[in-house]
Amino acid sequence: MSIYVAHRLFAAHDRALAAALAERLAAKVGTERVFLPFCDTDEEDLVAEVKGRRLFELDRERLGRLDAMIALLHGPSLDDGVCMEIGYAAASGIPVLLLTTDFQTYSLTEDGALLDFPDPLIQAVANRIIRVPRLGPPSSSQQQGATHYAEFLSRNLSQVRAALDTAVEAALELPAPGPRSTPHSENSLVYVEASPYTASGHDHLARACRDAGHQVALPRRFTATDPIADALHDLTTACGASRLLADVSGPETPPGTALLIGAALASGVRIGAFHPRPTYTHASGREPNWRNLMIQYAVHAHLDGMEAVQAWLAT
Structure with a gap:
């Protein structure tokens, strides 16, 4: 074990x-x-x-x-x-x-x-x-x-x-590992996860996705009567999407957003991190990091503004 x-x-x-x-x-x-x-x-x-x-x-x-x-x-x-x-x-x-x-x-x-x-x-x-x-x-x-x-x-x-x-x-009593999540399919679906630390919400990111010809999925768990069930729906949707567009703004990447980034990486989903106003951390012998290194190197693109979002969606 x-x-x-x-x-x-x-x-x-x-x-x-x-x-x-x-x-x-x-x-x-x-x-x-x-x-x-x-x-x-x-x-x-x-x-x-x-x-x-x-x-x-x-x-x-x-x-x-x-x-x-x-x-x-x-x-x-x-x-x-x-x-x-x-x-x-x-x-x-x-x-x-x-x-x-x-x-x-x-x-x-x-x-x-x-x-x-x-x-x-x-x-x-x-x-x-x-x-x-x-x-x-x-x-x-x-x-x-x-x-x-x-x-x-x-x-x-x-x-x-x-x-x-x-x-x-x-x-020691945990079950044996189970099957991996179903790999994402080649589709035009973008799962958009907003940050609770910003006032802009997800509208601007969702609009950019639709303008680029993509379908959009948004989280359901925050307004659900059964947040656990809808959280699992969010996870399944994100892992089955073509892309995850996540606003990682805040003191740290919001916890659910960070979890989705890890799940998307394991599922082969392309990940874009929207973070227009980064702060950096520094440690001995390490390059400056604009997010926790497990987030920074998990994502495929750091999107520092809406022009970067639009360019990423076009690729």
Whole structure:
């Protein structure tokens, strides 16, 4: 059983949490059957001509030979690289387990159905979700001189240990990989995914597609009475389209959009990322990236304005 640990990896505490999970998994299935990005790609010390692209290639190569994925997702702002990896795995028929210690749930309207994550697509593709939202129990005895902060730390660490142990046991019970999603057909359908972080919505992108002679599909999950069912419809539609035109604007690529990008890549769909006002990230030895490298190198075109969109649609 080969298991991929998808995790946010920019801060030490995120990497430490993922490493604790990987260590527990390795004790069950062997070190050679666990893949931990950053650690197993030697990201800090890797030297490559285009380091970001090389890291993407290493991660994608491992995504292509998995038996299962565990993804760590915490809080309302979900890592777009992790969401892309979830989408790639789901479209490849790989069972996905999601682990969260978030104490919040989400809904698309004030009194709408409660969701485990802000975008119903994340929940829709999961084979299993492990939620451990509460602190561990208070300790029965407190060390002399210890502050209430030490007690609070102990209860948080207890919560983390319980979450990791539960996830490992659940991962070992995941089903075998299933069939890949049906490859896209050669058609004129463009699936258009807007960004919730912009006021323009999807009208301008959909109009450009229609003006270029393409059919257009738009997401249904955000206005659906059954957001999970319609999220799966969105996923199927995007993976069966000829192109995915995704607005990736925002602090990070929106989580559902990132998932669709991963799924589209696994399904052979051409992907254009509309991002007219990028900001860049920088890391030692790595080229500047205008989005998370798992997004930047997954897409086939960076579209920095409507003229670029029109040119891409014409090819």
